[in-house]
Amino acid sequence: MTKMTRFFLIFHTGMLLVTGFGMGFILKWFFPEIQLKSYPLIPIFFYLLGLVFIYVFSHNSPNQPEKIVNTYMLMRMIKIFVSAVILFIYWIMDKAHIRNFAIIFVIFYVINLIWETYIYLRMEMYIKYKGDQKKPPRERID
Template identity: 35%
Template sequence: MQKLRKHLVIILTAVMLVCGWGVWLLLKNVLPASYFWAYPAIPSFFYIMGLVLINVITRDRKESQLKLVNLYMLIRLTKVGASILFGGSYLLFVKEQLRDFSIVFIGYYLMYLGLETYFFYRVEEIIKKKKVDE
């Protein structure tokens, strides 16, 4: 699982760097009226969420399938709650360029959802492979 963890962290870092800089350049140069000062917090938030996700799902443990499904659902619920807290905090306290923030935040959320699904898939593949080898 250590090898998989490193692989997933590299993928997460690459995707977040490319998306973070790409969206930043787009907002700064192409749509300067849509740039908001708190933009760097969004990719940082999802990067930290991704690191936590990777560390939780790649821990080497032998559990039943039901416990793994429950863990995945708990992780997804936690992600939704943290996202609501983060986005809601911005919407309640900052109140600047709400539409632009919401669009960018939802875009990152959907991108992160795809990454999360890929990470779960890869971990399940490794677990099934280990069970076949045993």
């Protein structure tokens, strides 16, 4: 496991623990009327999708930046589609609480989007840094 992948796994786990417990605390103390019994499913869903995101990116070749961009966009579309399916399934199963579930789900989605974009930018900077190290130094022409 590379150093970068290990960093992203630790960062991802930490972010979802803080976000999950923080949001749970806020819901319990400030908005008890929107608290859901199925709340733990939301952070678990985003944690698992984040692990897939990190796994897919760790197996991309840093020598093909256009493939990395395509993979990022593909992962975004998959996440949007799977999220819509989850919301639809929850709507079918529990129509009474779909509004609360959807609000919390969208908040998690936005937070997740922000940190995944951060991870993608860090990956791009790392790949560029490694690429610059492989280039020979420029010699000054007088």
